[in-house]
Amino acid sequence: MSLLHPFFLFSLLFFAFSFSSAQYNLAPCPLDFEPLLNVTTFDVNASTQCQYVIQGLRLVLATYLQSTGSFLPPINSSESCWDSYQSVVNNFTSNFNIRSDCGFETTWISEGCMNITTRSQFDAVVSQATRADIVASCNQSLENSSPCATCTTSLSNLQAVYLTGSSVGNLTDCTAYPSIYAAGFANYLGPTDPGTAKCLFNLNFASGGSGNKRRGVVIVVVVVVCSVVFLAVIGGVWVFYRKRRESRSVKREIVNIEMGLESISGSTTLIKFTIDEIRQATRNFTRDNIIGRGGYGNVYKGVLKDGSEVAFKRFKNCSAAGDTNFAHEVEVIASVRHVNLVALRGYCTATTPLEGHQRIIVCDLMKNGSLHDHLFGSTEKLSWPLRQKIALGTARGLAYLHSGAQPGIIHRDIKASNILLDEKFEPKVADFGLAKFTPEGMTHLSTRVAGTMGYVAPDGKKALMVIGENQPSLVTDWAWSLVRKGRAIDVVDNSMPELGSPEVMEKYVLVAVLCSHPQLYARPAMDQVVKILETDLPVPSIPERPISIVAEMDDIERSVSSSDMGCISSSAGYQSFTFEGQQHSD
Known part of the structure; x- marks a missing residue:
């Protein structure tokens, strides 16, 4: 009797569990797909x-x-x-x-x-x-x-x-x-x-068939009529068009571009500055006022008539055909407003006999320069609280571009020099010259390679050199090799002032490694990144990375484990990274 009782109880529980499990998934679906x-x-x-x-x-x-x-x-x-x-x-x-x-x-x-x-x-x-x-x-x-x-x-x-x-x-x-x-x-x-x-x-539905038929009839009629008219006049127009084609094409392009630029000021509150106002503010573009240089041109600091300090991004090698790219950047910046995105005050379009086409963007002056200046310049190292603030603010700005803006915007050129810092070290994402609208609001966009080589994450990241072993590697692979071994905190530069708690710093390292994962499915959306950094949400598990194209993972791990300090620099000498690790016993 004592043996039958537990057996009976076990059988009762087992069949009850099986019955409930079956009921759990047997109900028909009420949704209409x-x-x-x-x-x-x-x-x-x-x-x-x-x-x-x-x-x-x-x-x-x-x-x-x-x-x-x-x-x-x-x-x-x-x-x-x-x-x-x-x-x-x-x-x-x-x-x-x-x-x-x-x-x-x-x-x-x-x-x-x-x-x-x-x-x-x-x-x-x-x-x-x-x-x-x-x-x-x-x-x-x-x-x-x-x-x-x-x-x-x-x-x-x-x-x-x-x-x-x-x-x-x-x-x-x-x-x-x-x-x-x-x-x-x-x-x-x-x-x-x-x-x-x-x-x-963000879903496109097929339009109704009857409407398509009516539109098809209209299109056919229009095509037939236009064809008849075209054939009637083609003989006389062909000779005239052949002689005047090039000049008229250039004029048409200029008119269309100017109309596009004028539509910017008509649809926004931007100020259209004159070239004389900008010359006065920058002391005629003196070299002493240059605060930044790039492939696009120079950035000047200046003071407007009202006493406000601003920055002028002056494009070089401008032409009438290049106005389209200029109008695109102005359109992108003017369409968004966020505390972590650079604010556009106005722009300037002018043509002078000596300097030709002038295209200038006017923004608020960021007195603390760019993140690149602080990471790779001679200034004092940023403290952990400031780095945490900059990382979180940048994530918020990108999350707004991807999910908050309508339509969504993919920046495509995120790097340290494009993250500006105001007087309170609040980050501002800047330089929208390569940005792309995503009308369907997708968080991922497949396009041709764009941006600055060495920063396009993750497939185009700059190949870096581990000086100690003289082996080429990717900084993301180097960080991942430490994370795999449970040494994520070693990625952090422990010489920075005011280090944070190890738990928080490790969380940021894990998020960074996850965001730079080569597999698209593993990388979180930016709004999810913001949630993880702002709250106590755990970092999702990081899937195994495929073998690097540039270096084997064993080489990276051997480089990290064989020396107490790994110095990583770009192969072109563009910038250098130094990582100081601590000895750990196995």
Whole structure:
């Protein structure tokens, strides 16, 4: 009897557990993934598929909220919902598993923000005035950029004030709830409206067939009429156009560029300075006023008539054709406002007989120079509190460019010389000459190689030399070799003043190594980086790095372990890095 009793109890518990586990995943999925079959943007490279999966799920959750008043499906339907979603994704791409390839846990689809699962719970957390503001901003067609920007700005404010909980696998976290709520209730057109889907979820929907047919008929008629007219006059126009083609083409280009530059001042509050005003402020561009040089030209300090100190970025080798790049940088800087982005005061476009085309950008003067000046110059080393402030501020600025700006902006040339420091050592991300808009709001962008070689992370990083071993290596591989051995703190220069706590400094090292990981999937989004640095969130596990193209990992580890001090410098002598380590016993 004494043996039967525990056996019976074990059997009862086992069958009860098996029954509950089966029930956990047997419920049918209440979500409708059919609308995603009309999405036209799933057929992309593998690096962005997980982003589309996340945005597609949020759109489906918005339709579910609209019909049921619930943000999330029941947790016992998680498995069936993933299966339903997978079947839809299979229509767009093969050999792609949502959960395994993107690292999503099964239960994440039913886990949300701050235990908010229904609309009534959401209304209890968010004030009525804020919800009314969301309706006023988002209850319109969001197809154009202006109403979309108004709506997303209101949603960002809501999330920052009321939804401050931690994320759950970056699926249905607090950053997603405002868009889901706005699409489900605030916008009268609903989540599947093409304008709403593109603005709030960065998804493109195929337009209706009847409209396409009507537009097709119109296009055919226009093409036929234009062809007839063209054939009627081509004989006489051809000779005239051949003689005047070059001169008219140049004039047309100049007119278009000037119109583009004039449109900048018409759409912003920027000041258009005259060349004489800038000459007076810089003492006729005297060399004593030069505070920076680069491939683009020189940067001068100066004083305006009102007594304010500013910086003038003067482009060299300008031409009429180069005005397009100048207009692009002005457009990018003028479109964003953030405490960690350089503020643009104005610009100057002029043509003089002696100097030709003049293109100048006017910004606030950063009295502490650039981060490069402090890291590689002769000034006193920055303390840990200042380095921590600069790292966090730079991350915030980049997170705003990627996620806060509409459309998103990828800088593509982040380096120490492009991080300016004001009088309080608040970092300002500068130099947007290579920036690229991302209309679909993706956090990753595949383009041709751009920027300064040696800084394009991670594949284009400068090959550095470990002087002690005379072996080429990457500084990121050197840091990773220490992290792998549990010596992350040795990456920190222990000669800097006011060292922080080892736990905090190690956290920053781990985040830096994770952000420079060669594999795209392993690198976190910038808004996630900010959350990790600002809160007690743990740093995600760092996947193993592939073998470096420049050096074997064993060579790097041997270089680190064989000497107490490793001095790393660029092969071109551009700059040098010195790392002072401590002896550790195994």
